[in-house]
């Protein structure tokens with residue numbers, strides 16, 4: 001492979017708080033190629049949003065700092081961008097879609113005015129032209145009567161419709177990369193299905209790369225080419241989606257897959273779960289972060305931080321017990337593997 | 338199979354909310370529940386599934402008497418709850434307990450776990466048999482999988498999953514028969530969700546509980562329920578044994594809901610049944626089938642006549658003209 005669109009290496013973002021240093025992102029590496037969809041899964045608090053904010057250099061809190069690692073976008077060092085370049089990078093190269101569309105939309109302005117402003121910030125065109133482009137984008141995301149909707153306020157639309165508007169705004173910028181942070185988590189399944197279908201269709205047309213953050217493995221199966229599983233600030237496993245499904249290797253991934261009830265499970269049969277809770281990120285560092293909840297843990301898991309090892313086909317696993325020479329026997333997995 | 342015994346019965350329940358319109362002369366009503374009838378059998382779980390705004394919370398709030406029914410009746414063990422007075426009414430409140438979705442706002446932040454769990458004893462003036470209130474509270478805390486040392490901690494020290502366990506212990510304090518669970522695992526991560534679901538299933542057997550379990554997640558509902566009610570726009574459109582929902586979904590809305598669930602594997606190619614447009618407004622009583630405006634099978638009759646919920650086979654009812662001769 002030659003050049004990647006996004007290349008993140010050994011990224012560490014820590015929060016310096018009165019009660020200690022919280023290692024929210026602790027040595028994360030991955031790449032995203034043009035036109036590719038990378039899924040990022042993990043439970044709340046595992047660092048997904050902090051990781052994407054770090055890439056965008058949008059850490060909201062002063063306490064949060066990127067302490068190590070590199071982020072390259074299209075070959076450029078993102079950590080070295082100056083204010084002007086950063087504005088260009090955020091507005092033109094990369095766009096974000098959030099769980100709450102109101103993060104993107106301002107409640108007190110008409111949708112059309114907001115879209116026009118966003119377009120004119122990056123393109124030197126007239127207001128009329130920008131309005132035409134806005135209406136076209138609204139039409140594309142399936143909003144009925146787009147001309148009329150330009151004059152609506154966000155509160156006049158349902159949550160799903162607002163998310164469509166947020167996506168339309170993103171489209172107008174023609175970004176090379178979209179970071180979607182739980183874009184459908186707040187929506188009902190039928191609306192989720194529509195939004196996901198829309199994102200897929202737009203990607204096919206424009207060849208945009210997508211980083212799709214979600215806690216729903218089903219969404220990953222549906223949308224992504226590759227997936228990376230995060231746990232407590234670290235990447236524990238990374239693989240092509242079909243490979244991960246057929247051949248998951250990290251005990252946390254096993255737990256995650258087993259604790260999702262499936263429509264064909266036996267009702268009321270106890271589900272296998274991951275006992276316990278994720279660790280306090282101020283207290284981690286030494287050893288594997290999952291060891292306290294892992295039924296396979298060995299003494300060395302408390303001592304050594306597992307490095308991701310490529311076991312072939314780009315399937316990377318960070319587990320001391322899963323190596324090229326030796327594999328763990330999976331107990332009671334209800335699906336494949 | 339033992340004879341199924343009805344614990345709670347809802348008959349033609351309608352709940353409307355008055356809407357302050359701009360036009361002062363014409364008062365309008367929002368139909369949150371429109372002619373809902375169902376039965377919950379003792380020791381079983383009735384799961385209610387539907388998208389946001391379809392009336393699930395309103396149904397649970399009517400059952401726990403937080404809302405007064407506009408029309409229709411609710412019977413507990415054959416007795417109309419709206420007619421209960423005095424001691425009988427207090428006892429009814431004890432027999433039906435509720436667990437809410439948000440584990441963060443449902444506990445008093447200034448009370449320790451022990452205080453929260455013991456509070457219902459005080460409200461209902463109950464003395465547990467053969468032990469102190471504190472001892473009973475400890476038993477319950479342990480029954481929900483927490484430890485003795487958690488007793489004197491405050492809610493902020495707990496995760497969402499643990500708080501939901503505390504809420505469950507608190508609901509069990511007064512020995513309820515029916516637990517109304519309004520999206521109890523929706524705010525939890527999958528690993529916590531699985532833990533709480535396992536707990537609820539274990540407690541159901543241990544305490545002989547009956548559940549009304551609400552969720553917008555069909556796989557959760559399918560997993561925990563014996564019977565499933567599918568709701569849309571204030572109506573029950575399908576009522577069937579849990580297994581049938583996947584094997585034989587009948588109502589076009591149920592079919593669309595199933596098809597919208599993300600695939601269970603990257604190899605699964607799902608055929609999506611798309612519903613046109615958005616859910617219509619619940620304001621004002623519409624004639625016809627609630628799904629008419631979005632349904633691909635819609636006929637003239639569907640727009641003018643309301644299909645009744647009718648049994649098409651044993652235990653499986655659907656409100657759709659496709660199934661009536």
Ligand SMILES: Nc1ncnc2c1ncn2[C@@H]1O[C@H](COP(=O)(O)OP(=O)(O)O)[C@@H](O)[C@H]1O
Pocket residue numbers: 015017022024042043044045046047048049050051061063064281
């Ligand atoms: N403003 C902050 N101050 C201190 N710690 C924070 C702050 N924001 C996030 N964190 C820490 O970063 C971790 C990861 O958070 P986040 O990336 O939002 O998780 P996710 O998006 O995966 O749910 C959290 O567990 C928390 O400990």
Ligand SMILES: Nc1ncnc2c1ncn2[C@@H]1O[C@H](COP(=O)(O)OP(=O)(O)O)[C@@H](O)[C@H]1O
Pocket residue numbers: 354367368369387388389390391392393394395396619
């Ligand atoms: N107190 C209330 N006043 C007015 N409308 C209400 C009230 N409670 C619920 N509603 C409306 O009733 C309908 C059903 O709401 P709800 O029962 O909360 O649905 P669900 O729990 O299925 O999301 C919605 O349209 C909602 O806006």
Ligand SMILES: [Mg+2]
Pocket residue numbers: 048049050181
């Ligand atoms: Mg997040």
Ligand SMILES: [Mg+2]
Pocket residue numbers: 393394395
């Ligand atoms: Mg609700």
